[in-house]
Amino acid sequence: MSGPQVLLYATSWCPYCERARRLLREKGAEVREIDVDASPEARAEMIARSRRHTVPQIFVGERHIGGCDDLYALDARGGLETLLNSGV
Numbered sequence: 001m002s003g004p005q006v007l008l009y010a011t012s013w014c015p016y017c018e019r020a021r022r023l024l025r026e027k028g029a030e031v032r033e034i035d036v037d038a039s040p041e042a043r044a045e046m047i048a049r050s051r052r053h054t055v056p057q058i059f060v061g062e063r064h065i066g067g068c069d070d071l072y073a074l075d076a077r078g079g080l081e082t083l084l085n086s087g088v
Contacts, residue, residue: 003084004061006031009046013037016068017056023071024058029084060084 006029010017024031036043036055050057050064058065060083065071074080 003029003086005059006084007059008033009036009042009050009057010055011035011037014055020056020058020068020071023075023080027075027081027084 006024008017008020008024008031010020010033012035021031021033034042034046036046046055046057047053049059050066052067054067056068056071058067058071063083065074071080074083
C-alpha cells in the first residue's frame with residue numbers, strides 16, 4: 001500500500017499496542033514503530049505531539065488518530081482505509 005506514513009508510538013508488552021499493530025497490518029499499512037520504553041526522548045516526543053501519556057498513540061501522516069480504541073472507531077466508521085489510501 002502506498003500512502004501516508006503511519007507512526008505508532010508503542011511498547012512491546014502493551015496488549016492495546018498489539019491490537020493496533022494487528023489492525024494496521026490487516027489494512028496493509030506500512031508502520032514505523034517507536035518503542036517509548038527504549039527511549040525517554042521518544043516518550044517525551046509522543047506526549048508533546050499527542051498530549052496523551054498512554055500507548056499506543058497513532059499518527060497517519062501528520063494527523064493524530066489517538067489510541068487503539070480511536071483507531072478501531074475510525075475503522076468502524078469506514079474512515080481508516082480512506083485515510084490510509086488518500087492521506088487526507
